[in-house]
Amino acid sequence: MIVGDRTGGEVMIRWVRMLAALTLAGSLTLLLSTPAVAQSPLSGSGGVVRIINTDMAVLEAQDVRKDLPCTVTPGKPVLGFDLRFHTGYDVTIPLRDLAGSENQLTILFRVTQENRKDEPAYFVQHVRVPSIDEDAKGDATLSGSIDLGEGSYHVDWLMRDRSERVCSFYWDTEAFLPPKDKQIALAIPPGLAQPAEFEQFNEDPPVERAQSTQPLNVKVLVNFAPQNAESPTLRPLDTAALVSILRRISREPQFGKFSVVAFNIQEQRVLYRQTSADKIDFPALGEAIHSIKLGTVDLKRLAKKNGDTEFLTDLIKTEMGAEDRPDALIFAGPKIMLDEAVAQDTLKPFSADVDYPVFYMNYNLNPQAVPWKDSISRAVKIFKGTEYTITKPRDLWFAVSEMVSRIIKSKHGRNTSQASSQ
Incomplete structure (x- = not known):
């Protein structure tokens, strides 16, 4: 229900x-x-x-x-x-x-x-x-x-x-x-x-993609984590909103290729990866999400100081430095409040090569409770990215609509620049 x-x-x-x-x-x-x-x-x-x-x-x-x-x-x-x-x-x-x-x-x-x-x-x-x-x-x-x-x-x-x-x-x-x-x-x-629909990870029905322009290629990095970082479980409430964000992106007619990286910052691991696919494989993603065990204590992780910061830094570097060049990179998930922020000096060398827009869809049911910028927000700022706070369903709809406009404008600008330089 x-x-x-x-x-x-x-x-x-x-x-x-x-x-x-x-x-x-x-x-x-x-x-x-x-x-x-x-x-x-x-x-x-x-x-x-x-x-x-x-x-x-x-x-x-x-x-x-x-x-x-x-x-x-x-x-x-x-x-x-x-x-x-x-x-x-x-x-x-x-x-x-x-x-x-x-x-x-x-x-x-x-x-x-x-x-x-x-x-x-x-x-x-x-x-x-x-x-x-x-x-x-x-x-x-x-x-x-x-x-x-x-x-x-x-x-x-x-x-x-x-x-x-x-x-x-x-x-x-x-x-x-x-x-x-x-x-x-x-x-x-x-x-x-x-x-009422129960299953959050059912396969999406076919989407009629835009035919007038070349479909956009987007990469999405999603932190599947609870709103409360101290919570021992990932509740259906938490996954429902994050899956809805992904579905809103997957159903956008202007998007034609999808790369998805699902991770969990508490467990410091990538849960699922899908590269340049025509659609997001929600059933496979669901199987991966069900493997999260937040209540399990990993002694190796505990012994590693600031391991979560190192994991997030390496993840951003890997995805930003990958050979594939998406038309946009989108972070999504709840706020990540780490003890030590991602070092700007570590990410700045990558920012010069990022010629596509970067976005952060911050899922936050109660923004007044935690008004401060989190670690992903600070990292996105290095890449001159745009942040959206997703608190209500209308926030999600209008955020994606604005993102699409920005991505199309950015791609048009890059294509024009490349044509003029030839």
Whole structure:
């Protein structure tokens, strides 16, 4: 499930791999015995969806029912870094009302866009409930989610158990970009409801590249690291934003060749490398990212003073000094606050040979908390690079749009200069 959360006015996207949980005594969480799968869209032969008559009657009645006592709390649509509106609901049920032998809850809901009332989308989810003691206290909490394109929607929702007890609820919701962001191209067309996407590293669909000009060749260096450098794990929240940055770059029609270097500054190693490919191999990248083990202590790294600074310096020198000449080099990732900064004297000799633009997409959910320049920012400055702070989805969209303009202008200038010198 993807849940939109606002903290300090900033949009955060939490990726949660469980869809349902039982919460006991306010703190103990037990997973329901159900596979972690999203709401499945219902489809039928010839596009006709067949719904059980009793379920359809509940959806059509628009009467809130609580034969099965529950409280439904709809969520407001929130735009994620993947440029999809994420919304959903939370449902609480008193455990005493689920007491007894094993049970199954079936959740069915219908999403209808106001201008496409004859084309509703249906979703279903089955939740297996374990045996629960008669004297159980507290509530069971279930959650579900879907993704939306822009539009106004009506949701008809029901949940029933094996005894045909029903809980139903209905609500309206809207997903719209503010006027200043209307030029952002969203990932879902207007008026459509789709299942929430779990897997961050699915292969990208084909992109129609620009044909009028020669495709641009970009190299991207991504630090796959948590927002909090002290965190022992790389959370799905952290990887979600970084993967979204890569997808935004990979889907840019002006880009035609991609070199990717994924690294982790804490482990001081390159995780994945892809050179001059027609598209970014996200599944292979995902396999490499899953190998990160931030909680593991490497005694050799501990014994090496300022090893992280040395690693970053060598990485920059290697990529800047490589024979391949990209049209742009892009750093991406959270801030890297090292005890010792990268020595400027070490990088300055390389700056004279770098005739392409350098960028830094700094993923920072709370820039007020750490307002200082980090090690990559200082290194990029040596190459007269441009830095973008990526805090909200709109920051990502407009940063890439501006980068493309700068890269095209830079390449045109280099081509003109080369032509005049011949």
